[in-house]
Amino acid sequence: MKKLRTILALSFLIIAFSISLAVQSGDFVVSIVPPHKEGLFVEFTSIGYSFGNWEISTQPLFDIVGAFNLKIRYFPSESTVFNLETFLWDPFFINKAYLGEAVDPSFQTYILLNMAHIHNNTILGPIIVRPYLQSALATIFLPGQSEYVSVLVARGFLSNGILLSKDFEVFGLLEGGMLINVWQSQAPPEDWQSVLEEARRQSQYVMARFGGIWYYDRYSGIEIGYRITLHGHESPLRLIQGYTFTDWIYNYFNIVFYANPDQRISIPFITTDYYLSFSTKF
Secondary structure, eight states: HHHHHHHHHHHHHHHHHHHHHOOOSSSOOSSOOOOOSSHHHHHHOOOEOOSSSEEEEOOOOHHHHTTEHHHEEEEEEEEEEEEEEEEEEOTTHHHHTSSOOOOOOTTEEEEEEEEEEEEEEEEEEEEEEEEEEEEEEEEEEEEETEEEEEEEEEEEEEEEEEEEESSSEEEEEEEEEEEEEEEEOOOOOOTTTHHHHHHHHHHHHEEEEEOOOEEEEOOOOOEEEEEEEEEEEEOGGGOOOOOOOOHHHHHHHHHHHHHHHHGGOTTOOOOEEEESSOOOOO
16 A cells, blocks of 8 residues: 555656646647558558558568567547557477478467557646556467467556657656466366466556657657666566567566576666667557
């Protein structure tokens, strides 16, 4: 309860601080990649088709390594997006497709990842509020042995920002997540529920971020900030925190350091709690 009060107090201070600094309202940059024009579209990493408010696309570069994928986006308004993304990864794809190796059917493994999120931008006077809710369902299955395990995780963040100038925004953000459930093909042990409850408790984490974003046009920006872990320093979900490419690199090095504590190195803005990101839209 004490930690919860601390988190709520921090949220209030972030909002109060933002209001006190606000110099204008209105001309915010929405943190949503806008929909494409109707018809076929091709980008650097993806190809898809737009039906107006609906889009379907895929990233062929992932197909090269056996991570077949599909993305569906729906825009009910300019300030809200629903996103559904699916990856089916064959870890032995490179060995089979490029090296001509045979894989024992009993060891053939597939990894299915389904992610869904809703993201919104709401302007409240001098503040823009950006909630983001995500569910991620990861399944590992071995068809040759009729075995599988599925893990469902929920994450999200709530941020608010204010404009110090037309092109510069300061923000504060709270992010959190936890394990929701686990399913498996094998019969669970008798104490499974108590084990699952303990896993849920251990998985909970809360992080805070604050910083600034410079928008060099209406579609792109550079974010610089600092992240703090408020709760869940030992949570395994701490190793998958964040939502941008910069966060993924940070998480990768954290996983490496976790497995090899003696090999920890510091790369400014990459492996540090202060960071630089060019990913400002979802």
